[in-house]
Amino acid sequence: MDAMELRDRSGLTEKEFLQSYDVSLYERPSVTVDMLIFTVTDKEQDNYRKLPEKALQLLLIKRGEHPYLGQWALPGGFVAMHESIEEAAQRELKSETNIDSIYMEQLFTWGDVGRDPRTRVISCSYMALVDRTAMDVKAGDDADEARWFEVTYDLFQEKRTNFDDGFEYEKLMKIALKGELELLTATIKIVETLKGRSTKMITEIVECKGIAFDHAQIIEYAIRRLQNKIEYTDIVFNLMPPLFTLSELQQVYEVILGKELLAAAFRRKIANMVVETNEYTKDAGHRPSKLYRFNSNWNRY
Template identity: 65%
Template sequence: MNHSSPENKQGQTEQQFLEAYDVSQFERPSVTVDMLIFTVADEEEQNYRKLSAKSLNILLVKRGDHPFIGQWALPGGFVSPNESLEEAAKRELRTETNIDNIYLEQLYTWGEVDRDPRTRVISTSYMALVNSEALEVVAGDDAAEAEWFQIEDKWLRETKTATPDGSITEKWFELRLQHEEVELTATIKVTKTVAGRIIREHREIVEANQIAFDHAQIIQYALERLRNKIEYTDIAFALMPELFTLTELQQVYEVILGKELLAAAFRRKVADKVIETNQFRKHAGHRPSKYFRFNPEWMDQA
């Protein structure tokens, strides 16, 4: 029996092929990572449009170098040849914002040809929902500043056109990010094409004001995913203390989802995710509220 390495059409074994391999025969794009770090924080000023005194925030860095110098971007940077994507994400987050030891979940890979004016760049984005009170954000590396921006998005309009085998739906969204006197805005168009059983979705930035690269559409996509995840995962509990009231938990859901929820329906929805305790929060002039804690075994019951 012949146990020797199989040969290719040129008569090379794998070892011979690798020794002769010309790494320059294919032009190689650069690879970057971008991080979307969300938190729910108490608002400094009560905004009459808000559902509660809390707001959804995202961490952005002010670019200290070209391209887009002085504009705001997601924390991120280039991946080194000797590190994994996740290692690069954690390193860049640490060096640009001082944030370390948080769980990052891969979101999506962005590969439009002209998304970076420097060169061909493919970026993998990561997302996290964190308790910002436990983090000390400090700008570093090539970031001039690192700040939490209050985030709001608004559906503007929608058109739907029938096609012979399906439909084309176009939706426009406005993204608004605010930190003290700084306001960043963008309009994003999402086109959903249905052709038979094939569904395609395409995002494009109609306009962006002071938001670098294609980061406005990455943020809008991440918001969609975050709202989807809060419905069927335990991601919201990353923001909660060990003991919390159902009203406090509902507030967090409302801020992330951007809508008010009926208390009775919300309580039914989260019933499996929480465990009732025999402890109460005392309110002056109100009935005491019962404390709950997260049920770590809720997934086993699903």
């Protein structure tokens, strides 16, 4: 730099300032990552003639250390000083579940002061929708187990209060996570307020059983985000085989959205996202159905 390099009020150049900077001036909270890995799978059924019912599942780990020893949590851990948040997310997912090299989208940052009993922790959450048949899930590190849980997400109660300049809409959402032996539950309250041009949304955990930290709140937000994303992106095709029927695709949409869809309206909606092939299903017990594939050139915008 030349002699005209900028100096601060103390007369220091940037280089001099950084050499004398005291990192202890400010407390430094810990930073963690939490990963929400969703999948859709077929439920077991007795009647082979029926199209298999599908279920939304979420991968959780059973904590093997304090705090929340023995409870279930999202895979995750602390970010090291030498790595990016994305690198930490991939590393922790691999070490705790054996899942490696998948695309995850950054979801939200959680920073409530009392969210972790150990210390002040800020967490960045990531979300992915994957084909679980391609995953070799194994627990590792501080996780005793890693297991898929079937997710149900339902509106339990709602109330709307109108004001002269807006409204307040409050609802209680019930989350149930069903494992092989465990049933984890949580009730989340969501309050959306509109006053004039100002909007605000607050969520809080009302009741929680078996889910560690504030992860029930993170799961609820992720489900809402996932339901929104499949309306305007091609994320759902991460779950589909190369060839599929429109009925299979519609079932995947329905299980994520939590509602039935009219077949005609659904087929109009996804018409540009799929390409018809000349192949048909050959499953025993079913009438042959036309097979489709994902249209990688569909217009997303």
